[in-house]
Amino acid sequence: MDFRLSRAEEHFREEVHDWLVANLPAGWGTPAFRKPEEPADKVRFARWWQRRLHEGGWAGLHWPREYGGRGASPMEQLLFAEEYTRIGAPSMIDIGVGPALVGPTLIHHGTEAQKHRFLPKILTGEEMWCQGFSEPNAGSDLAAVHTRAELRGDTFHVSGQKIWTSYARFAEWCILVTRTDFQAPKHRGITFLLVDMKTPGITIRPLVEMTGVAWFNEVFFDDVRVPRENVVGEVNGGWTIVITTLAHERSGSAPHARIQGEMRDILDLARRVGRDGQPAAADPRARQRLAQSFIETEILRGLAYKNVSEIMRNGQPGPEGSCLKLVWSEVDQRMKDLALDMQGPYGDLERGAPRAIDGGRWQYEYLWSRAASIYAGTSEVQRNIIAQRVLGLPRA
Ligand SMILES: Cc1cc2nc3c(=O)[nH]c(=O)nc-3n(C[C@H](O)[C@H](O)[C@H](O)COP(=O)(O)OP(=O)(O)OC[C@H]3O[C@@H](n4cnc5c(N)ncnc54)[C@H](O)[C@@H]3O)c2cc1C
CATH class of the missing domain: 2.40.110.10 (Butyryl-CoA Dehydrogenase, subunit A, domain 2)
Structure with a gap:
């Protein structure tokens, strides 16, 4: 696989970068920034940010232009996600399932009346x-x-x-x-x-x-x-419609981008926390695990690029997306284990506790990461799909 970008792809990446630099809301992308935490605040913010993305021409990136999207190729979606996370832009998950699941499902199977009625308000964040x-x-x-x-x-x-x-x-x-x-x-x-x-x-x-x-x-x-x-x-x-929705849910073109961002944050954490006056980054056991996490993040990136190649070839996400889902959810969990272990006894403090490191962000993310191997289909189910639909093995 050729990882080099074409001139047009480089240009696209720069365009994304420049827009985000000019439009990122105050504080986002800086280490000390406290993001909204309560669901109602997160959703209010997500609607506002979705509208901004729409005004900037970045909502429905992968949707066809005739339905208000940008018609971006799977490769451009991947580049967008990489740039988006690198700069620390707000998570897109809080806008709900409209842009990622409902939009693509309706574009594929909906009537013209349904597309006309629902798609524009998904793009603007007006309807969740x-x-x-x-x-x-x-x-x-x-x-x-x-x-x-x-x-x-x-x-x-x-x-x-x-x-x-x-x-x-x-x-x-x-x-x-x-x-x-x-x-x-x-x-x-x-x-x-x-x-x-x-x-x-x-x-x-x-x-x-x-x-x-x-x-x-x-x-x-x-x-x-x-x-x-x-x-x-x-x-x-x-x-048939359910299968389309689930395929979009499982494949999400660039989970590695978020994991790469978190890898950078964990490396930063390793330099700030430790035991007996020594940072975790200098402890041989932590270093081994950090290196392992870094390697797994790179493997995930390779898988994401492979997945994008498959989508470009077939025009639709297929069962291979299950490999990506399985790997990213388990890599994510191992990284969060490491983030807590490096903190020693501080890792036991609750989010919001006065002495919790980074306000207890890692405790929250450790607990939240447990869900990754359940939602959008459990790891066992992904393994079944890979065995039967990707490898063609017989049903047990
Ligand atoms: C954070 C989060 C958000 C979610 N959001 C939504 C949402 O918005 N909408 C929604 O509809 N659902 C949502 N879900 C639900 C999610 O889709 C289900 O939890 C998931 O599909 C598993 O179903 P279950 O919980 O009924 O577990 P079960 O299906 O009962 O599974 C229990 C255990 O048995 C295993 N198992 C089941 N069948 C097999 C098999 N054939 N082979 C091997 N092992 C098997 C499973 O892997 C699991 O370990 C969400 C879940 C989470 C964690």
Whole structure:
């Protein structure tokens, strides 16, 4: 693989850099800056920043131009992500699933009316989305969903429960996976709906995570009315749409960019913390682990570039994205283990404790990183996908 950039790609990278330097909100990108921490503050900020990106022509980077995007190639998306993280720009995750999952899904499978209605407001951050997929008895086995949608005339009546729905409290809309046929084989009785979260009959209960923050929610549907025009694809044909959404969720073109940024921060941490007057950076055991983390970060970068090549060849993310998801989530967790170990007993302090290093950022990130091998499909599920769909091994 040739890692050198073409002249046009170099130019693109410079353009991204210059725009970010001119537009980054005050404080971002400086080590001492305290980012918003509470979900409501984060979401408010994320909407504002999404609008700024849109005004600058950087929202929906990979979306086609006809739908308001920039039509960037997968390689340009990767360069954008690298430059974006290098400069310390705000995380894009807090805007919810609209730009990364809902937009691409609608572009691929939506009607023209749906594209026209929903895509512009995703780009501007005016409407946030949540992902109503998991249920108490349908997570890894998503096709087992039981939330019932019954078509009466031109209206679906939806009843059931979703769980682990991130952003549900803040979202205006939800992509909802429902069961419309209980007799058919489970993958054939599923319908993919777009649901207005203000519809009567929806109850949202926050769930507090082990980080102490409540991003998650339980969402209950009690005879919620959804117009038929809000079906994506065919009634009972929703599984194809689900696969598209999940492929976008798993492949995310450049996870290495964030991990590289964190590697830089961990190296900086290693120079500031230590034991017996010696920085961790000078301790042979910590040095071994730092070197290992650096190597894994570079492997991840190689995998991300390979993934981008595959997407450019096939036009769509495929099951190979599972390799990237598996590797980045596990590399991330090992890095956070190291960040806490280097702090010695300070690593036990809570976020916000007066003596916590960096305000307890690493404790929070250690706990949050545990989720990485669960969301968007657990590591076991990614291994199954790699075995069956990438390597072509038989089912056990
Ligand atoms: C931070 C976070 C955010 C999330 N946000 C959302 C969201 O916004 N919307 C949403 O719908 N969901 C969301 N989820 C839910 C997530 O998609 C599920 O937790 C995940 O799919 C696993 O499902 P489960 O929790 O039901 O576990 P289960 O499927 O019950 O799995 C339990 C264990 O069994 C293992 N297992 C299951 N099946 C197999 C198999 N076939 N082979 C081998 N091992 C197996 C799993 O790997 C796991 O270790 C989120 C989860 C997290 C952690």
